[in-house]
Every structure is written in structure tokens, then in C-alpha cells.
Amino acid sequence: MAKKKGRLDFVNMKKNGEQVTWVTAYDFPMASFVEAAGIDMILVGDSLGMITLGYDSTIPVTMEDCISHCKAVRRGAPNTFVMGDMPFGSYQKSDEQAVENAVRFFKEANVDAIKLEGGVRVESRIKAMADAGMLVCGHIGLTPQSSGPLGGFKAQGLDPESARYVIEDALAVERAGAYALLVEAIPPELTQFIAKKLSIPVYSIGGGGPCDGQLLICGDMIGMFQAFTPKFVKVYANVAETITNAFKEFAGDVRTGKFPGEEHFYRVRKGMEEEYAAMLKEYE
Numbered sequence: 001m002a003k004k005k006g007r008l009d010f011v012n013m014k015k016n017g018e019q020v021t022w023v024t025a026y027d028f029p030m031a032s033f034v035e036a037a038g039i040d041m042i043l044v045g046d047s048l049g050m051i052t053l054g055y056d057s058t059i060p061v062t063m064e065d066c067i068s069h070c071k072a073v074r075r076g077a078p079n080t081f082v083m084g085d086m087p088f089g090s091y092q093k094s095d096e097q098a099v100e101n102a103v104r105f106f107k108e109a110n111v112d113a114i115k116l117e118g119g120v121r122v123e124s125r126i127k128a129m130a131d132a133g134m135l136v137c138g139h140i141g142l143t144p145q146s147s148g149p150l151g152g153f154k155a156q157g158l159d160p161e162s163a164r165y166v167i168e169d170a171l172a173v174e175r176a177g178a179y180a181l182l183v184e185a186i187p188p189e190l191t192q193f194i195a196k197k198l199s200i201p202v203y204s205i206g207g208g209g210p211c212d213g214q215l216l217i218c219g220d221m222i223g224m225f226q227a228f229t230p231k232f233v234k235v236y237a238n239v240a241e242t243i244t245n246a247f248k249e250f251a252g253d254v255r256t257g258k259f260p261g262e263e264h265f266y267r268v269r270k271g272m273e274e275e276y277a278a279m280l281k282e283y284e
């Protein structure tokens with residue numbers, strides 16, 4: 001079993017130009033598959049609202065949802081670096097609220113780090129959480145919790161003016177004391193620039209590369225989330241089709257009497273068949 005990686009491993013990986021592999025997971029079985037595959041980090045993203053709870057955005061996701069899913073993931077992947085995602089409403093009010101909720105992730109779900117969305121506007125939040133001794137990852141570019149103000153799930157930093165905002169956000173995240181940064185849906189030129197400019201590891205989801213590692217959402221990459229697939233996703237499996245076909249086959253087997261078969265029965269204890277039949281007869 002590979003040793004669980006920590007912050008210093010990720011710093012060294014950046015120094016050595018080694019790519020970090022990172023996926024989301026939300027429950028025990030998925031987390032155990034991720035760990036078995038030797039992936040470096042797991043994000044228990046608030047994308048769980050869309051991928052597993054059926055919401056059409058991440059906004060309704062609560063602290064309780066996130067903590068409960070983080071706990072399941074931790075049980076499934078005890079030897080993998082797990083990051084919890086601060087849901088909308090858990091850090092918007094004040095630095096104190098942010099610290100209080102971040103602490104819950106570490107105490108109740110035993111995560112290794114937490115992530116929150118935003119750059120300049122959450123600088124004091126990141127600083128407060130980092131000063132309280134927690135590993136914080138920033139998340140800039142397309143930030144799904146603000147997809148309303150951003151005009152939808154849209155790529156960011158595509159022109160010089162908006163790229164400037166992304167750079168300012170990146171600088172703010174590092175200045176505030178985050179240990180890592182995630183950039184989402186920005187052009188590769190900008191991702192590469194930020195990864196070189198910052199001394200902390202810079203990871204990408206939909207930001208191309210090169211940078212220090214890549215994240216994908218499990219529901220997208222294994223073909224489980226059906227509503228839409230972002231342009232930046234590479235689909236490695238069609239789990240939805242596999243599962244639907246399994247259910248269809250089961251339904252067919254039951255309807256035609258093919259299931260259950262001999263091999264699925266429990267047998268009456270050997271030598272007791274006659275006695276058993278007689279007992280049943282008593283109840284006829």
C-alpha cells in the first residue's frame with residue numbers, strides 16, 4: 001500500500017515537476033476505488049449536490065451534507081489525502097464563521113485540507129483559516145458557487161482584462177497563506193503563468209497545463225453524471241450505461257424466471273429434506 005501523501009510531498013512534487021492526480025469522490029465505494037487506483041488526492045467537492053443529490057447547482061449543499069460525505073470518503077480512503085469543500089453559505093458571513101465551519105471538517109470528518117472559492121474577496125477568510133492552523137486550498141477562475149454573477153458555468157480569463165482579475169485572485173490566495181490553488185476553466189497560457197508565478201502548487205480543472213496536477217470530477221470522467229459534460233472532461237468509462245444495462249437485464253431475468261437460478265438458492269440442511277417437507281405440510 002502506498003504511503004499517504006501530505007503537503008510536503010506535494011511541494012516536492014511541484015519542485016520535481018511531478019504531476020499530482022486528483023479526483024472527486026463522495027461516498028465509501030468510490031473513495032475505495034480511487035485509493036485502489038493510487039490517485040494522490042480526493043476532493044469531496046460540493047459538486048456532490050449535482051452529482052449525487054440531484055440539485056441543479058451547488059448552492060443548496062449544506063455543511064451537514066459535506067461533512068457526512070467527507071466521513072464516508074475518509075472511511076473508504078484512509079490512506080489518501082482528502083480535501084473537504086466549504087459549501088455556499090459556510091464562509092460568506094465572516095472570518096469567524098469560516099474558521100468555525102472549517103474546524104468542523106477537521107474535527108468531525110478528519111480531512112487533510114479544505115477548499116473555498118474566490119481570491120481577492122476571500123483573502124481574509126483564507127488568512128484566518130490558515131492562521132488557525134488549517135491547510136487551505138484556494139479555487140479561482142470559474143467558481144461554481146458564483147455561477148450566477150459569472151453569467152453561468154463559463155470559462156474565465158479569456159481576454160486580457162478578465163485574465164488580470166484571475167491573476168490578482170491567484171496572488172491574493174498565495175498571499176493569504178493557502179498551501180495550494182485550484183484554477184478552473186481558464187486558458188492554458190494563464191494556468192501555466194500562474195503555476196510558474198506562485199511558489200505553492202497550482203492544480204487545474206479545465207485549465208489545461210502545464211501546471212502541478214490535474215483534477216476531474218468522478219461523475220464526469222466515468223460517465224455517471226448525465227445532465228451535461230464540460231468540454232474539459234475526458235470520459236474514461238460509461239458507468240451509467242453499464243449500470244442501466246445491469247438493471248434492465250435483472251428486470252428481464254426476473255420477468256422471465258431466469259433469476260433466481262439454482263446457484264442463488266439456500267438449501268435445506270442435508271438429510272433433513274423429508275422432515276422439512278413434513279413440517280411445511282403441517283401448516284397447509
Ligand code: KIV
Pocket residue numbers: 024043044045046047048085139144182184205217
Ligand atoms: O465541488 C467541486 O467538485 C469543485 C470542482 C468543480 C473543482 O469545486
